[in-house]
Amino acid sequence: MKILSGVHNHTTFSDGAESAAEMAARALELGFVSFGVSDHSDTPWDDPADCLHRENYPAYLRAVAEVKERFAGTLEVLCGIEKDRESEVDLSAFDYVIGSVHFLPGKSGDCYSIDYPVKKQYDFLRFECGGDKLEFARRYFDAVADHAARCPFPILGHFDVITKYGLFDDAGDAYRAIALSALDAVLESTPYIEVNTGALSRHGREEPYPAGYLLRRVREKGGRVILGADAHAAADLDGGFDRAVTLLKQAGFDRVSRLRAFGFEEIGL
Ligand SMILES: [Zn+2]
Numbered sequence: 155m156k157i158l159s160g161v162h163n164h165t166t167f168s169d170g171a172e173s174a175a176e177m178a179a180r181a182l183e184l185g186f187v188s189f190g191v192s193d194h195s196d197t198p199w200d201d202p203a204d205c206l207h208r209e210n211y212p213a214y215l216r217a218v219a220e221v222k223e224r225f226a227g228t229l230e231v232l233c234g235i236e237k238d239r240e241s242e243v244d245l246s247a248f249d250y251v252i253g254s255v256h257f258l259p260g261k262s263g264d265c266y267s268i269d270y271p272v273k274k275q276y277d278f279l280r281f282e283c284g285g286d287k288l289e290f291a292r293r294y295f296d297a298v299a300d301h302a303a304r305c306p307f308p309i310l311g312h313f314d315v316i317t318k319y320g321l322f323d324d325a326g327d328a329y330r331a332i333a334l335s336a337l338d339a340v341l342e343s344t345p346y347i348e349v350n351t352g353a354l355s356r357h358g359r360e361e362p363y364p365a366g367y368l369l370r371r372v373r374e375k376g377g378r379v380i381l382g383a384d385a386h387a388a389a390d391l392d393g394g395f396d397r398a399v400t401l402l403k404q405a406g407f408d409r410v411s412r413l414r415a416f417g418f419e420e421i422g423l
């Protein structure tokens with residue numbers, strides 16, 4: 155079953171390479187029924203080139219509205235936002251929200267990016283956690299659970315993105331217990347867990363975010379999953395989807411969700 159939908163995508167309004175119109179054109183070519191743009195909300199810690207500038211929110215909304223109009227009748231276009239925990243932004247104007255954690259506060263009040271570049275992740279481990287990976291995991295997953303509890307967003311993005319650079323590849327049961335506990339907490343408030351295939355198509359990982367043992371927990375708890383390519387270019391709009399479907403079946407899922415103009419729908423795998 156082809157998913158034919160994707161709503162975790164970035165454009166030139168944040169750190170994507172192409173416009174919403176260019177990406178929508180590719181989505182239509184792929185036969186998508188729905189396509190969403192979810193550029194990064196602004197935080198004081200982001201490189202200004204990588205997130206929506208505060209003064210650009212109206213232009214972003216207008217640009218996506220124009221694309222909506224242009225593709226009306228052929229492709230459902232949605233205007234979302236990937237909201238960071240460290241971001242203060244009015245969410246009422248968006249069709250949907252993906253909640254993600256990219257930054258963790260340090261002792262000095264500054265935040266560390268734990269998503270990019272790799273050096274920042276190692277800096278956080280070294281200067282904030284004394285080299286203790288489990289402490290790093292606790293801090294990150296506490297932030298994810300807190301974000302989900304405080305902010306009423308429907309989709310939780312890239313749940314275990316701290317695995318991106320391999321730092322936790324050798325982490326054992328203690329690490330997994332921390333992640334599982336946070337996942338249980340997130341599932342209390344968040345109906346859809348994103349299966350982020352950017353891990354597969356762009357980060358060279360063997361598993362999406364979240365990893366297989368976490369996906370099995372989502373299924374056991376009755377949680378729902380939605381695929382997200384986290385595409386930063388039109389060529390990546392369905393990157394990793396086929397592989398993710400295989401992994402979801404292995405984890406026991408027989409359906410996934412997708413977001414349409416009328417809301418979420420479930421489709422069989
Ligand atoms: Zn993200």
Ligand SMILES: [Zn+2]
Pocket residue numbers: 162163164236384
């Ligand atoms: Zn993203």
